[in-house]
Every structure is written in C-alpha cells, then in structure tokens.
Amino acid sequence: GESVGLHLPTLSVQEGDNSIINCAYSNSASDYFIWYKQESGKGPQFIIDIRSNMDKRQGQRVTVLLNKTVKHLSLQIAATQPGDSAVYFCAENAGWSGNTPLVFGKGTRLSVIA
Amino acid sequence: GAVVSQHPSWVICKSGTSVKIECRSLDFQATTMFWYRQFPKQSLMLMATSNEGSKATYEQGVEKDKFLINHASLTLSTLTVTSAHPEDSSFYICSASGTTDTQYFGPGTRLTVL
Numbered sequence: 522g523e524s525v526g527l528h529l530p531t532l533s534v535q536e537g538d539n540s541i542i543n544c545a546y547s548n549s550a551s552d553y554f555i556w557y558k559q560e561s562g563k564g565p566q567f568i569i570d571i572r573s574n575m576d577k578r579q580g581q582r583v584t585v586l587l588n589k590t591v592k593h594l595s596l597q598i599a600a601t602q603p604g605d606s607a608v609y610f611c612a613e614n615a616g617w618s619g620n621t622p623l624v625f626g627k628g629t630r631l632s633v634i635a
Numbered sequence: 636g637a638v639v640s641q642h643p644s645w646v647i648c649k650s651g652t653s654v655k656i657e658c659r660s661l662d663f664q665a666t667t668m669f670w671y672r673q674f675p676k677q678s679l680m681l682m683a684t685s686n687e688g689s690k691a692t693y694e695q696g697v698e699k700d701k702f703l704i705n706h707a708s709l710t711l712s713t714l715t716v717t718s719a720h721p722e723d724s725s726f727y728i729c730s731a732s733g734t735t736d737t738q739y740f741g742p743g744t745r746l747t748v749l
Contacts, residue, residue: 529676553736564641564728564740565679610678614736620667620686623730623738625678 529608531630540598544611544626549592551613555623556585556596560607568596568609598631606633638662639731641741648719649749656714656744658729664709665731669738670702673726685712719748 534540546554552573557565571578571585571594578585584597594611608630612623638661648654658668667686671679683704685691691704703715712731716723724747730738 555737557740562726562743562745564639564743565730567637567737567739570737620684620732622669622681622684627678 529628529630531632533632533634534601536601536603536633536635538601540596540601540605540631542596542598542609542629542631544594544596544629546592546594546611546613546624546626548613548615548624549589551615551624553614554585554587554594555612555614556583556594557610557612558605558607559610559628565610601631601633603633603635606631637733637737637739639665639729639739639741641727641729641744643744644742645745645747647747647749650720651718653715653717654719654746656716656727656729656746658712658714658731658741660710660731660733660739663731663733665712665733666709667732668706668712669730669732670704670712670714671728671730673728673743679728682714716746719746721748724748 555570556568558568559565569580569585571587576587582599586595608628610628611626640659642657670682673679682697683691683693685704685706687706687709693699706712726743728743730740732738
C-alpha cells in the first residue's frame with residue numbers, strides 16, 4: 522500500500538456544528554472512493570462511497586464531494602454528534618473491482634466537543 | 636449484511652511462537668480478502684491480497700514466509716504470524732469483498748508479543 526505512517530491531523534468540532542474532513546488522493550486513474558470511520562480498537566466501518574462519474578453523493582447526515590480536477594475528496598457530517606468522534610479515512614480504488622486493494626489516506630481524527 | 640468477523644480479538648504470545656488469526660465473511664462469499672496492519676495513530680498498511688484457492692500476493696517489504704496466508708474457502712482466510720517477535724506487535728485487520736466493489740472490514744486483532 523501507499524499509506525504513510527504519519528501522526529494523524531485532528532479536527533475539533535462543537536456538537537451540533539457541521540464537520541468537513543478533507544482528503545487528497547494521488548492516483549488520477551482511481552475511479553471509486555470510500556470513506557471509513559474507525560473507532561478506537563475497532564476495524565474501519567463503511568460510511569459512504571462515490572464513483573468517479575459523480576461529484577456528490579448524500580447519505581444519512583453525510584455527504585461526499587469529489588473534485589477530480591484537483592484530486593480532492595471531502596466528507597461532510599451534518600449536526601455532528603459525540604458518537605461521530607473517531608478517525609476518518611478516505612480510500613481510493615483504481616481497479617473498478619472489489620478485488621483490487623484500496624489505498625488509504627493518512628486519516629483525520631474528529632473530536633466532538635460537547 | 637456484509638459482516639466480517641475476526642478471531643481472536645486479541646492475543647498475547649511469547650516471542651518465538653506462532654499465532655493464527657482467522658477472518659470470516661459471515662453472510663457473503665468473499666472472493667478476495669485483504670490483510671492490513673495498523674500501528675498506533677497511523678493509517679492501515681496493506682500486507683497482502685488473498686484470492687480464494689490461490690497464493691496470496693504480498694506487498695513489498697512483507698515477508699511471505701513470516702506472514703503465512705491461507706484462503707481455502709470463500710468465507711475464511713487465515714493469517715499466521717510465524718516466530719513472532721515484539722516488533723510484530725500490532726493491530727491486524729482483514730477486509731473482504733464479494734461481488735461488489737466495497738470492502739468490508741473485520742473488527743481487528745490486537746497482537747502483543749512479549
């Protein structure tokens with residue numbers, strides 16, 4: 522994989538505010554992107570995904586935006602709650618198949634202030 | 636749906652012993668499984684890709700003779716850490732994909748080598 526072992530950046534947000542987590546991806550050929558949430562001591566949990574033929578996709582309280590021009594992905598969480606506190610990873614897949622390994626970003630720690 | 640389990644959830648072993656970690660897809664057939672390791676406050680690092688019935692593909696720098704991977708069925712893959720040493724202590728996570736592009740992750744296994 523290409524993930525880099527760096528200390529995680531942290532985003533602190535007041536409860537009830539909206540959160541925006543950003544991710545820059547590296548491979549212009551990537552055509553499938555996923556956001557995962559990882560709580561301490563647990564495996565990553567799927568949040569939302571988006572394909573390269575879209576620039577926006579909405580889920581429950583979450584929205585993913587994709588800007589292929591600048592290779593940028595963002596996750597927006599509406600009305601952030603204490604339970605949203607976790608590390609968030611973006612992942613990209615260049616193979617258009619679940620059989621291709623994902624490349625993970627370095628992650629962002631979201632801390633929600635009650 | 637799309638549940639992946641791992642066993643054990645944590646293990647402590649003596650240096651020089653071998654440890655086997657199981658990864659199971661509970662409600663779908665996983666043609667491909669992936670093994671990652673994660674150090675504290677870092678992102679996931681892909682170790683190997685495992686396809687059912689064939690040899691695993693290891694990432695550069697991962698010793699295939701030390702990290703033995705077996706994917707004998709569509710619902711089970713195992714990772715055996717042979718002759719474990721303290722530097723092998725880490726959080727090991729598997730993921731599985733079936734007919735869709737999404738990879739689903741197991742809860743992880745915390746390995747501590749004394």
